[in-house]
Amino acid sequence: MFRFILRRTGSAVVLLLVLSAIIFVLQAVSPGDPVKAYLGANASPEAIAAKREELGLNAPLYAQYLRFIANLLHGDLGQSFRTHRPVLTDLQSFLPATLELVLFSFVVAVLLGVLFAVSGSLRLKGGALFRGPLLLLAAAPPFLLALGGIVLFYAQLGVLPASGRGVDSSSPTGFVVLDSIITGQPDAIGLTFQHLLLPGVVLAIAPAIAIGRILRSSLDVTMSADYVRTAESKGLTPFAVLRRHVVRNSIGPGLSMAGLQLGFMFAGVVVVEQIFSWPGIGNYLAGSIPVSDFPAIAGVTLVLGTVYIVTNAVVDILQVAADPRLAA
Amino acid sequence: MTALPEVGTRRFRMPAASLGAHAGTRLSVAILVALGILTLVALFARLLAPYDPVQPIGALNLAPGAEGHPLGTDSIGRDILSRTLIGVQVSWFSSLIIVASGLVIGGLIGVAAGVFGGWVDAALMRFTDLFLALPGTLVAIAIVAALGYNLQNTLIGIAVVWWPYYARIIRGEVKSFAARPHVEAARVAGASRTRIVFRHIVPGVVPTAIVTASLDIGNVVLLLAGLSFLGLGQPAPAPELGADTARNLSQLLSEWWVPVIPGLAVLVLSLLSNLGGDAVRTLLAKRR
């Protein structure tokens, strides 16, 4: 177990290095000039030369990469062309909103996925009425879902807000739900929850189907296993057979798919945040793309990529903790 | 035999044969015919489009059903039907190209790894797993952002992160076929190594590869639309489904059809390709 954690952590570190190398190479070939980001377009040639020297852009490539890594470790992600602020500062103010949205959405996705799998596998009455529309929605591009949601729940019914978090993001931790609880403001909880609902569900649909399908097929396989027949031959009730023999043996694939999807959601969040004007780093990225703000794009890629890699490593380790046979 | 009652002694069912074994075949063929028509429409989109997609030719913001503009016009008077048709062309063929690239690159790597085994396999699969463990969409975004925004770069960006999935699956299939008794039997019968690979292993992998690819097209359609929505596609006047939605977002609550229709076109494409993937799987499973 300990060995496995060590091995998995090691491979995550390697992945982070590779990701950083890719970003470094892309930065080198990208047309934008980092010097101008600091000095503006009208800087004098002398000032530019001095800044180039200061940023180490005249050093050999390997030295530049080492410096790039060193900078990363110090939290220096460069300067945004658009906001003219350090990318790190920008990200720090936007990350909590993204985490809050993704985690909320993940919970929704898992709930929907489990419902999808169980209703299908146990042939619950009316289950198809739930699964059919969900499958249809999953084929739609998320931006279309978002627009549909806004038209229906905001414009037509007027029950849900269409943009923002409802509260000023500059609260103590940046996690407004958490803050509302800490500071004891029940109204704020309701308000922030309302704002979370639409983007959260839109982001959850595709992962829910992915989780649901894999869980469904592993449930089906498990239920036709010989040992389940043995359990039934013992005269156990259907519920006892499920709880004692089916759940544990079928949960594995669902767990790892859930981990994978959590990772994917950190990429999918970009579009959703933009449409709902959610003040997270996805929205920040979406704003950086049209103006070719490469340092910002690279920064977001690195941060979300790191979250993705770490998430997957943690999920793998949790899975092995649940089923030690997988460590081999 | 007399009429027999259905017994219901078991609460749970084993996996259902997909969809329904009998209805399956006809439905699958119908879906594939629909996909064929879609491909033809995409192929001849320029001919079918009633107007030039980038030229303003009518009144502004006409609602769908307007005379001469069945899907209406946008805020500067361009014909939405024409733009959508061209958008479908771009989106559909781009998706096919990406899937084909994944199949070819992943196929070569997968077959090589599976056939040679040993250190070749280990090296190729380390490389593949590395790419598989990276956040693909984000890396694709970063690549396009670094190379510059146009369709070609978008395709490059996605292709770079898309093949590992195919390499993994195909390598696994090659390995499993290589371990089957009929391959050993061919070895004993004296078949050469190349002959074994191309006659006794690869033909067995083809159906899985085809099913994998056809089930994947819908994913690519959605990813391309998403990147296009973010602006990582062709520059402004060119018609593109995702971008046309993004550029007209502000009209959502006044003239909803302008941003929504391109999105609906994406939905149709992705839905049809998902159904097509299931259809291909059903038909191939029947053949075996």
Next chain:
Amino acid sequence: MTDVATVRDLEVSLVRDGVRSDVLRGIDLSVRSGEILGMVGESGSGKSVLALAMMGLLPTSAQPRVGGTVGIGDTDMVNGRPDELRAVRRNELGVIFQDPMTSLNPTMRVGAQIDESTHDSAESLRLMTAVGIADAALRFTVYPHELSGGLRQRIMAAIAVAGRPSLIIADEPTTALDVTVQAQVLDLLRELRDEFGCSVVLITHDLAVAAQIADRVAVMYAGRIAELGPTEEIIHRPTHPYTVGLLRSRLSLDTPRDRRLLTLRPETASAAERLKGCAYHSRCPLAVEQCGVEQPPLAPAAEGTAEVSSTEHVRACWRSVSDVQGYTHDTLDAPPIAAAPSSGASDATQPAVLITGLTTVFTLKGGGRRRRQVHALRGIDLSVAAGEAVSIVGESGSGKSTLLRVIAGLAPATTGRVQLAGRGAQMVFQDAGSSLTPWLTVGDILRERLRPLKLDRAATARRIGDSLEAIGLPETVSTLRPAQLSGGQRQRVALTRATIIPPSVLLCDEPTSALDASLAASVLNLIRELRSSLDMTVLFVTHDLAVARLMGDRVVVMTQGTIVESGEADAVIRHPEHEYTRSLLASVPEIGVLS
């Protein structure tokens, strides 16, 4: 004595691959208190479906339609409420399935799985000891994969007897196990009956297994009972042509070695034709017109014949008992097989196979850096003369298949060497179906073997046609794919591939173990004929001593990667020298010579 289970007019139809078929077609049966009832039938006879129907566990996915009744206690397992059925399964029934590995939950400790039935760990421990598990307390907390096959089946037995059932249903409980373990499990079943006083329904494809412990035997054919009676009667005075055929085609340690093996006629009728009249009529050598039209009822066999001593003996056949038994005696003499070239004559020549100091070590990758070494072969010396036939016998893990694979060049020799005579070796695999490439036609597969000869198209086609014909297949099969052939035809195609250019040595890796008895016998006949007509050396690997004796001039016994005994076939069987050979022989289920 009361009956613990009563099956009345049971009919079951199931959907398989989208086609509904009648699997059970009117079964009447009573299981008496304290008896062991053997249910014997070939694959597809419906015996396992009968077991599931008795438990009320027919798979819903097969959309079962059931008619008739299965009474256990006061409950009808066909029409009862789900909670009633569960109560019966809990209190009245115990089950042992074929494969104990897949029938136990892999993520649950075995003790906990017994506890589910006993609700009392102390009782579970007692039961584990009762079914012969030593150190029960230690084994209570292990997972199924940590136990051997025999121990796993004992765990299943402990679960089966928990709750003191009145009936245990054992569905092929020994098929997945090695011979020596099989014997132990059969003994265990008898002990359970004696100790717990329950009845046992033992389902098996092997008449000899049933004959070992059953009080009564029911022979099933195509969803009906062909014959039912006391074991002694069924074995020694069978009254149904199918039972006679089964007994005659069964290989035993006494089967004459110099004669063709007797086989049942292969099935030629379509499924629809079989449903009219007696299902066996198209294969039956005694069939008369009535057999193809009207289904015979199950009636007492004692129609005044002195030979049938018991009124309990019932049969479903239009022909009279004396007709059937007369036939039995008529066919005792089978035609002799062509004499094999005598191995003595070729003493002067080079041996066909010469193996010296052969060891093979496999390295298995364990978790992380751990690697486990498996010594599959530990120093094998074997010389096989040209034209000789040698049988290699052993249980799973003995290294017998590895030895064959090394000779064929499919597995590496770690040390030592293998020398083969000029025309090399060809191999026939255990599962003929999967040894043929599924997407190639029979013609493609055979042409591949002929490539080195560089024949022109016409000559190739002629050669293929001739070879197929010689082996008893029509030339037209060369355009078919393996899936379109029957199991026996596939094994013939595999044999054609191996012999279309006759090799010096033919390697056979359990080529008949997946086939029904009669089909197996016909394949064995074929191999023996090919051997003499093509003048080949044969190395025949099997786990079955009776087959080994028939197929080899010499028998070689292997265990744990070494050869422990080798000698002339009948000498090894009659006078085994090594302890291991003796234990193998003692475990072979035998039913004795037919009277």
